[in-house]
Amino acid sequence: MTTVKFQLEPLTCPTCIKKIETGLSRIDGIEEAKVMFNSSKVKATFNEEQVSADDIKETIEKLGYAVL
Structure with missing residues (x-):
């Protein structure tokens, strides 16, 4: 498992x-996704064999949120 954080x-x-x-x-391979409202950060734990950090970033952007 890999964990990545994104600043939104x-x-x-x-x-x-x-x-x-x-x-x-809803993405296969995401173990946990946590959004910290006060800091506008997303922390995601995922299986890198099923999904990539770029896939996660792209999904966040498709939902209408800019990843900084």
């Missing part, structure tokens, strides 16, 4: 947390 644009509402965590949890 400032999150404006708690609903953003649920949207990102739900979107990431």
